[in-house]
Amino acid sequence: MSKSNNPLPNKERIKLPRQRMPEQLAQIRAHNFQEVNTGFDPEQARQESLRCIECGKPGCMDKCPVSVDVKTVMDLIVRGEYMGAAAKVREDNALPAITGRVCPVEDQCESGCVLGKKGESVGIAYLERFVADWERSSGQFGLPKNVAPSGKKVAIIGSGPAGLACAGDLIQMGHQVHVFEALHELGGVLIYGIPEFRLPKEIVAHEVQALRLRGVEFETNVVVGKTVTIDELFNEDGYHAAFVATGAGLPRFLNVPGEHLNGIYSANEFLTRVNLMRAYRFPEFDEPLYPCKDRDVVVIGGGNTAMDAVRSALRLGAKTASILYRRTEAEMPARVEEVHHAKDEGIRFEMLVNPVEFRGDEKGNLKSVICTRMELGEPDDSGRRSPVTIKGSEFETPCSVAIIAAGTSANPLIQSSTPGLQVTKRGYIAANDDTLATSKTGVFAGGDIVTGGATVILAMGAGRKAAKSINEYLLSLNGAAVATSKAVAD
Amino acid sequence: MFPIVAARPLARGIKLFEIKAPRIAKKQKPGQFVIIRLDEAGERIPLTIADADPKAGTVTIVVQAIGKTTMLLSMLEVGDSILDIVGPLGKPSEIEKFGTTVVVSGSVGTAMAYPTARELKRAGNKVISIVGARSKDLLVLEDAVREVSDETYVMTDDGTAGQKGLVTEKLKELIDAGLVDYVLAVGPVPMMRAVANLTSPQHIKTMVSLNSIMVDGTGMCGGCRVLVNNSSQFACVDGPEFDASQVNFEVLMQRNNMYREQERQSIERLQADPGNQLKQLRENLHHHECAALTTGVTHE
Numbered sequence: 001m002s003k004s005n006n007p008l009p010n011k012e013r014i015k016l017p018r019q020r021m022p023e024q025l026a027q028i029r030a031h032n033f034q035e036v037n038t039g040f041d042p043e044q045a046r047q048e049s050l051r052c053i054e055c056g057k058p059g060c061m062d063k064c065p066v067s068v069d070v071k072t073v074m075d076l077i078v079r080g081e082y083m084g085a086a087a088k089v090r091e092d093n094a095l096p097a098i099t100g101r102v103c104p105v106e107d108q109c110e111s112g113c114v115l116g117k118k119g120e121s122v123g124i125a126y127l128e129r130f131v132a133d134w135e136r137s138s139g140q141f142g143l144p145k146n147v148a149p150s151g152k153k154v155a156i157i158g159s160g161p162a163g164l165a166c167a168g169d170l171i172q173m174g175h176q177v178h179v180f181e182a183l184h185e186l187g188g189v190l191i192y193g194i195p196e197f198r199l200p201k202e203i204v205a206h207e208v209q210a211l212r213l214r215g216v217e218f219e220t221n222v223v224v225g226k227t228v229t230i231d232e233l234f235n236e237d238g239y240h241a242a243f244v245a246t247g248a249g250l251p252r253f254l255n256v257p258g259e260h261l262n263g264i265y266s267a268n269e270f271l272t273r274v275n276l277m278r279a280y281r282f283p284e285f286d287e288p289l290y291p292c293k294d295r296d297v298v299v300i301g302g303g304n305t306a307m308d309a310v311r312s313a314l315r316l317g318a319k320t321a322s323i324l325y326r327r328t329e330a331e332m333p334a335r336v337e338e339v340h341h342a343k344d345e346g347i348r349f350e351m352l353v354n355p356v357e358f359r360g361d362e363k364g365n366l367k368s369v370i371c372t373r374m375e376l377g378e379p380d381d382s383g384r385r386s387p388v389t390i391k392g393s394e395f396e397t398p399c400s401v402a403i404i405a406a407g408t409s410a411n412p413l414i415q416s417s418t419p420g421l422q423v424t425k426r427g428y429i430a431a432n433d434d435t436l437a438t439s440k441t442g443v444f445a446g447g448d449i450v451t452g453g454a455t456v457i458l459a460m461g462a463g464r465k466a467a468k469s470i471n472e473y474l475l476s477l478n479g480a481a482v483a484t485s486k487a488v489a490d
Numbered sequence: 491m492f493p494i495v496a497a498r499p500l501a502r503g504i505k506l507f508e509i510k511a512p513r514i515a516k517k518q519k520p521g522q523f524v525i526i527r528l529d530e531a532g533e534r535i536p537l538t539i540a541d542a543d544p545k546a547g548t549v550t551i552v553v554q555a556i557g558k559t560t561m562l563l564s565m566l567e568v569g570d571s572i573l574d575i576v577g578p579l580g581k582p583s584e585i586e587k588f589g590t591t592v593v594v595s596g597s598v599g600t601a602m603a604y605p606t607a608r609e610l611k612r613a614g615n616k617v618i619s620i621v622g623a624r625s626k627d628l629l630v631l632e633d634a635v636r637e638v639s640d641e642t643y644v645m646t647d648d649g650t651a652g653q654k655g656l657v658t659e660k661l662k663e664l665i666d667a668g669l670v671d672y673v674l675a676v677g678p679v680p681m682m683r684a685v686a687n688l689t690s691p692q693h694i695k696t697m698v699s700l701n702s703i704m705v706d707g708t709g710m711c712g713g714c715r716v717l718v719n720n721s722s723q724f725a726c727v728d729g730p731e732f733d734a735s736q737v738n739f740e741v742l743m744q745r746n747n748m749y750r751e752q753e754r755q756s757i758e759r760l761q762a763d764p765g766n767q768l769k770q771l772r773e774n775l776h777h778h779e780c781a782a783l784t785t786g787v788t789h790e
Contacts, residue, residue: 250724278531413709
């Protein structure tokens with residue numbers, strides 16, 4: 001192990017305050033779609049990286065789903081070797097500019113940081129973002145060396161975080177990688193789901209371009225299961241393996257009266273219109289959106305998707321933008337930073353309320369939502385205390401737009417078009433926990449289509465795990481002894 | 491990009507396109523649809539597949555210029571391309587031996603009903619087609635329909651072609667004669683509702699193809715949800731064909747009006763200077779092609 005470049009003794013390091021992320025003022029950003037966090041400058045990055053005490057057993061690395069070597073990255077930043085730091089992150093994480101922005105770090109790397117036990121953890125995500133942004137603004141890519149081709153072809157179905165992470169690893173193992181995307185733009189949830197103010201699309205495009213430069217092929221407008229089936233990919237197009245990373249899929253509705261009124265959206269649809277289709281720039285862009293300007297918008301749910309939707313509605317000029325959640329803030333699955341940002345921007349939070357009916361006018365346009373008040377009862381399967389209706393507590397809230405962010409269920413497109421592919425009771429694809437192999441030979445699956453709705457980084461972790469098992473599977477096809485394909489040494 | 495290899499007007503404001511899209515041409519079945527997007531600023535709209543030639547790798551769509559995108563699309567010619575086309579989406583039409591089948595279609599709906607009528611015929615059914623339009627100059631594919639039908643009736647509102655009257659009047663005659671085992675209706679919502687009102691009380695199996703507003707077309711957004719038998723169904727993946735007796739047509743009409751104001755605005759913008767909008771579209775596509783070439787080069 002190389003010697004540390006940090007000039008400070010540990011007792012000095014822990015006295016350094018955590019650097020604050022510079023952000024657009026709440027009053028200003030509430031009216032635009034530009035990124036909220038503006039990023040560290042090199043001095044802030046240095047100050048923050050100096051705080052790392054370089055633990056012998058780094059908890060940050062343990063808690064990272066893709067096991068980024070955080071400690072080494074910190075040291076490279078201290079030395080000012082930002083490109084080197086970016087390349088080091090990229091060894092384990094194909095999408096650093098993205099994860100540095102959207103990872104729930106308080107539950108992952110930063111929760112493993114010793115400094116967090118008594119004070120504040122090192123701002124790992126902010127630093128990851130810093131090095132990735134540095135690399136991007138330099139106009140260069142810190143790309144690994146090319147490898148000898150294996151002669152094996154892998155189809156990756158879905159260009160979201162799981163698919164992209166898997167593609168990054170497989171191309172490095174020498175395989176031919178072809179990514180199929182159902183939509184017209186690459187990036188999956190990173191493009192249709194996460195808004196511009198949290199993850200600029202330009203960043204996703206840059207990461208995709210990095211993969212393209214490394215030889216990954218991309219094809220948009222292909223719905224596997226409809227345009228082509230997995231069996232056809234194997235039998236007619238000569239693929240040797242496939243990785244299914246199609247995401248969670250179908251939006252859940254509340255199944256309450258009035259849910260078909262105009263102005264009621266699933267969060268998926270609302271965000272897809274705003275993000276993928278740029279409806280916030282209508283009429284310059286054609287896709288319409290039911291008007292939010294000067295109107296009351298409610299968002300039902302407490303996860304990151306709900307936060308993205310409600311903050312988008314605010315930026316579209318909503319008079320009021322409110323979160324309605326049936327538990328309390330403590331149970332909300334959204335990232336802490338998103339909730340803080342939302343509150344600063346003026347989002348209202350109505351806790352312990354549950355919509356039971358939507359009401360509209362004679363034209364079928366939404367006018368109000370009827371909710372009941374809730375209280376917390378016994379813990380449910382998820383360990384969270386389940387909300388119980390308080391009898392006779394109904395009340396009516398006026399609103400013109402309601403967005404339902406109540407989660408998703410499995411999209412059956414692949415499962416129903418692929419004979420021999422086993423599914424779980426809830427309709428997700430059944431995959432081995434360790435290898436992500438499915439019941440069908442050569443087919444692997446990971447990300448939300450296996451786990452149900454989760455996070456970007458967990459999907460990326462699944463993508464990497466799948467790449468490793470796909471590589472082993474492809475090598476076994478040669479009848480070769482277990483060997484790991486390695487990058488050509490420089 | 492997907493090149494337009496044939497384009498010809500079929501009727502007033504209705505145009506047929508053959509588009510090179512080999513994967514879709516190979517897989518499509520009657521009743522399925524595609525979603526298209528004209529350029530980077532374009533919206534995604536669903537269009538039913540009217541025909542396909544798997545050998546030539548082309549799909550046929552028939553477009554009525556009623557919204558901004560369909561108006562702009564209708565201005566395109568051979569040599570132009572469409573930026574995105576994805577499909578085939580939705581479930582194919584149910585093809586069985588029903589006996590005597592009646593295929594009822596209104597205006598541009600005829601182009602969508604035609605491939606299903608042909609399959610019904612191939613499956614050994616007696617096919618009676620009722621083709622409706624407001625007027626003679628809005629009739630499409632009458633000859634093609636005649637070719638695959640045992641009997642064909644043309645109905646126009648103004649009597650300029652065929653008989654004067656509504657498609658439902660002819661359908662009622664056939665039902666009264668006790669001949670009908672199965673009905674497929676494709677066209678404007680009020681027409682499909684009228685067909686449902688006629689056949690439901692008689693328990694004649696009737697399917698309608700619903701034209702709800704869509705975005706992704708793969709079940710991901712739920713924007714196309716329709717009330718069928720009082721439960722939410724997604725037209726893109728559960729349909730587009732549904733049992734007519736169970737469809738709530740009022741909700742469908744109400745939801746199809748959701749963006750009426752924005753549609754009006756977009757049409758106004760287009761009509762203010764259609765020539766320039768077309769020029770802009772062609773420039774956008776050209777830029778896109780150049781960008782794609784650059785990306786292709788860096789592949790190596």
